[in-house]
Every structure is written in C-alpha cells, then in structure tokens.
Amino acid sequence: MSERWARAILATYRWAGAAAYPFIGGYIVWRVTKGKEERTRRHERYGRPSEPRPEGPLVWVHAASVGETIAVVGLVEHLLKSGIHVVLTTGTVTSASVAAERLGRRVIHQYVPLDLKPAVSRFLNHWAPDLAVMAESEIWPVTILELGARRVPQVLVNGRMSDRSFERWRRHPFLAEALFENLAHVVAQSEVDGERFRKLGARPVTVSGNLKVDTALPPVDEAALAGMQAAIGTRKVWAAVSTHEGEEKIAAEVHRMVRKRHPDLLTIVVPRHPERAEALAEAFADEGFDVVRRSSGGEIGPQTDIFLGDTIGEMGLYLRLTEIAFVGRSLAGEGGQNPIEPARLGTAVLSGPHVENFRDAYRRLIERGGARPVRDTRMLAGAVCLLLENEGIRRAMIAAGRSAVEEMSGALSRTLMALEPFIHPLIVKSRLQGGNGRAA
Template structure:
C-alpha cells in the first residue's frame, strides 16, 4: 500500500510541476532582481542549453553551491583526465563564478534546471548524459525520476543527510525508498550518513570520507594579498568567515569588546552571501566602526576596524590574513559551515555548537585539538582574546588542525574506486571516439 501511495504522490508531483511550469517565469525574474539568478542565463533554469552537446561520452555533474563545487573539483580533474566531457550544473551565481575561475572552459557550465518535468526533460533531451553524479545532499524528485526513466545511472557522491533531513525522510520512508531505488550507488561522507542512507532504502552504499578533505589549499591572488598585507602591517587580526545573518553583528560586538585590550585589532568579516555587503556596512557603521570593503578595493588604514570580505571566491585570501577564524552558521543558525579550509591553511578554528552538517569534520578537529566550540558571543570574545594573547596555544591549535585535515584525506581515492564500474565503460567509449574533447 505504501509503495502505491508513493507512486501516486510522485505522479502528482510530476504533473503539478508540469502545470506550474508556465507560471515560474515571474519567480525567476524576481530572483534575478535580487541577484540570485544570472539575468543573461536564466533560460538555462528552464532546461534550455547554452551551447551544443560535444561528441562522445558525457557526465552530468551537479554541485548545488560553492562548498559542493569546491568539494568536487579534484574529482572533476580526474574525470577530465580520462577524456570524458563534463557538464557541470550549479544552482547559485557565486558557485558559477567559482566554477569559471577554477575550471574555465575545461567543463561546460550550466545552471541546474528547475526540478519540473518540462525543464528537466528539455535538459536531458539535449545533453543525453551517460552518467549523472550529484554531490552531497541534492535530492530532486523529478530529476531522479526522469533520469531513472531514461536508465541513466545516478551516483550520489560525498553524500550527506543532516539530522533534519533524515528525520523528514524517515516520516516519509515509503517516498524515500521510491526515490532512492533509482540511485545506482550512494558514496557517503561518514558511517553515520551511510547508515542513514541504508535505512532509507539506498543500495549499495559506500563510505568514502569527506571530499572536502582532499580539496587542497584554497588559491589566492598574490597581488591582492600583498595589497591587503601592506595595509594591515603587523596589526592583530581575527576573522569571522562564512557568516550568516546575526553572526556579523556578534563579530562586531566581539571587536568592540576586545578593542581596549587589543588597540590595533582588525576584524575580518566574510559573509556567506556577499550581496549583503551594503546592509552589513551600515550595521557596522551604526556601531561607530570604520569599514573597508574588498568589493571597493579599499586600502586598510590604521583606523580601519572591519575588513568586509564581500567578494566571491576569495576565502583563500582572507584566511591568509589571520591565524584565528570563527566559522559561521553555527551560533544563530543550525548546520555549520566547512571548517576544513581554515584548518588546511593553518588557522585556529572557533565555531558555535550548531555544526550538525559537519559533525564528523568537527569531531576530528576537536579530538586533535584543532578546533574549539563556543556557546555564544561572550564565549567567542573570550576564545579570540585567549588565542591572540597566547602564541603557543594558538600555534598548537593551528598545527593540530593541519594534522587532522591530513588524517581526513583519501576520500577522493575511495570515491574514484566506487565510481570505477560506471566510469570505465565511458573511458572505453571515449577512446573508441578518439578521445574528443570540447575543442
């Protein structure tokens, strides 16, 4: 009965989506007005291709946002080395820019089609992928069903299920099973994630570790680094990175609280959504703080209180300007953000306690002494103050974080091993076609 009910729900979802398709134009235009869609490429969200399909085997790889895009860069590099074409879809303007900067024209980038039958069908009719690889937690019912109907193998890599997502799917386990049975393989980040996917009906499931542990050191523009370092000089610094609404004001309050003890302190704030730059500048100014913005290429003067990192794809720049970093979405919101980038660059990591989405990474960092959790802004101020005042403790955390990240490497190798049965036939096909690339 539950199986029949699941089929009924999915069929209804399919046709409701088809009926709603003509009405979504206004929504996309509204998002474009907010800077959340690329105005010049919004047709791609309806499944309309931006360029021709290349000859030979083709993999559709999807990474929703910046974090997922960075996580699969190493995997993409390996697949390109086999002579296989890749269409990479992402869902945000920022992730599209990261893909352009890090991959250039080695892949074809498209914005992911809306999870509505007309858009997904149009996308698949044009690209005709031989394999679909989705990153992390992207579960789109219509996309999964359409790929399943076309018998295109679907593999979820770096798979993750948050506490909230797992609880939600558990309440609809019949629906989860009807969707997950279409997945050829799930490659999960952790044993806990693997157990959750199995409980929801996914088969087979392999545990690889977190691909973000193999992403390498974030790149940096040396000229930009020298420009900012010239302005900062030997000032003490700390950073609040990947922050969400409410955490920037906490960072500003920490700055005000610590300024009497550290008169030359510079606080670096890097919001998860750089388009909030104007709003944040006004908030900081209302506290009497002088703000330098990266988007304006402001020079950091001795009286600059806040360096506002409102740019895209420059995390490697900001993290090289400090040895202490708070990682956001962990104090005022739940889930956390990736702590591995700051740890990899030798930064002592502080975070709020709401880090469920990166539970395994934080556990390993904390066990090695590379990260500490704080309950609130008061405790954050104390942690920053302690680390700024204690060179040995700071260096010990930095070195422990690096060691923990090294321990977490190897996920890429294990992911490639799990993907081999799906990739090998495409390698053979590519060689038979003469190894054509995009030209």
C-alpha cells in the same frame, strides 16, 4: 504509507510541477532582480541549453553551491583527463564563478534546471548524459525520477544527510525508498551519513570521507596578499568567515569587547552571501565602526575596525590574513559551514555549537585540538582573546588542525574507486570514438 501510495504521490508531484511550469517565470525574474540569477542565462533554468552537446560520452555533474563545486573539482578533472565530456551544473551565481575560476572552458557549465518535468526533460533530451553524479544532499524528486525512467545511472557523491532531513524522510519511509532506489550508488561522507542512507533504502552505500579535504588550496593573489599584510603590519587580527544573518552583529560585538584589551584589533568579516554586504557596511557604520569593503578597493588603514570581505572566490586571501577564524552558521544559524579550508590554511578554528552538517569534520578537529566550540558572544570574545594573547596555544591548535585534516584525506581516491564501474565503460567508449573531447 504503502509503496503504491508513495509512487502515486511522486507521480502527482511530477505532474503538479508540470502544471505550475507556465507560471514560474515571475519567480525567476524576481531572482534576477535580487542578483540570484544571471539575466542573460536564466533560460538555462528552464532546461534550455546555451551550448551544443559534444559528441562522445558525457557525464552530468551537479554541485549546488560553492562548497559542493569546490569539492567535485578533483573528480571532474579526473573525468576530463580520461577523455570524458562534463556538463557541470550549479544553482548559484557564486558557484558558477567558482566553476569558471577552477575549471574554465574545460567543462560545459550550465545552471541546473528547475525540478519541474518540462525543464528537466528538455535538459536531459539535449545533454543525454551517460552518467549523473550529484554532490552531497541534492535530492530532487523529478530529476531523480526522470533519470531513472531513462535508465541513466545516478550516483550521489560526498553524500550528506542532515538530522532534519533524515527525520523528515524517516517519517515517510516508502516515499524515501521510492526515490533512493533509483540511485545506483551512494558514496557517503561519514559512517553516520552512510547508515542513514541505508535506512532510507539506498543500496549500495559506501563511505569515502569528505571530498573537500582532497581539494587544492584556495588560490590567492600574492600581490594583494602582500599589500594587505603590509597595511595590517603588527596589528592583532581575527576573522569571522562564512557568516550568516545575525553573526555579523556578533562579530562586531566581539570586536568591541576584545578591542578593550587590544586597541589595534582588526576584525575581518566574510559573509556567506556577499550581496548582503552593503546593508552590513551601513549597519557597522551606524554602530560607529570604521569599515573598509574589499569590493570597493579601499585600503586597510590604522583606524579600520572591520575589513568586509564581500568578494567571490577570495576566501584564500581572507584566511591567509589571520591565524584565528570563527566559522559561521553555527551560532546564529544552524548546520555550520565547512571548517576544513580554514584548518588547512593555518587558522585556529572556532565555531558555535550548531555544526550538524559537518559533524564528522568538527568531531575530528575538536578531538585533535584543532577547533574549539563556543556557546555565545561572550565565550567567542574570550576565545579570541585567549588565542591572540597565547601564541603557544594558537600554534598548537593550528598544527593540530592541519594534522586532523591530513588524517581525513583520501576521499577522492575512494570516490573514484566507487565510480570505476560507471566510468570505465565511458573511457573505453571515448577511446573507441577517438577521444575527441574537451580534455584533449
């Protein structure tokens, strides 16, 4: 495929999206019925703002979901302290809740516009950002091209390129280059990610490490934590967190197997998508398990088998109730979920083999002895038993995990250094205009 054809394909994509725009309403309404959109704010997905644009320099920061939102909090706080306005977009209801919890009204939150020309153009016409910062793997063709046409610098931070995405882009090198050449800078998570972006035509590319290492520890309601710890008492506890479909069933089977050796076992299950909780609770009950849902306000009792963590923004609570955590999307799913938070909060980390999206973090944790991979349900049950019965091994894994994470720190300062050429002119502009931003 030649460069000319690549540009023709991208142009066709842009205008095909514009043609489909009038018919997209049904899709958004369907998402509202599934709880995937806020009914009163669905207009934001069409690029229609819900707040006025403040005067002065403004940076658009986009973080698709919860993990990305948490990762950019430190960067956003630096911008705010510098007197620069931030409009933060996210793509999910849960990430919007996290943004409100961590940043409040210091930022302007909007749902990200659909990657369709009318929506993106309306969004950019209103907010007129001086800089666009996208987190991790957010490669939206129309958005990138529209920002490029307006000569708005675009920087990808905490950049990640999965095996599947890399292979897909590598099959269409001219198409990849036509998009990635619009990026003013890519700040990659690892050397592997950085090299992949370079091969696809991005320039310049630097490596920062993972921003998620430099975030504040997840908050916790101390009263709720103390109450649950009292209710649990001396019972054996392990957790399966950030689980995807199929892994909750695995966790229940592990509970059944381990309970033969530890009759007082409590299993904590925290699904990645809390909206699945009702169906999960019914499935657990059908299997004969006594289930308590956090969202229902029920209390953990002596007979409780499974404590279902079906609330948003309480991972800090769930992880502080245990010293053993299986991190999901790694046995039944693919790609893995972030193990850094569990390691920082003092758990021995277990995972399946499919952790491609967090390869570098898992490599470091496994090398130091802070994480152990398992192949299947039986091996997971064996690992849970081993850690429950051997405090020395468990404590050594916890210490090794914390040490590995500490070695990975520094990503925020390296990212800010890469962003300095883009941010400094905005700081100067803000000061010249009197610094009348929300960060006062």
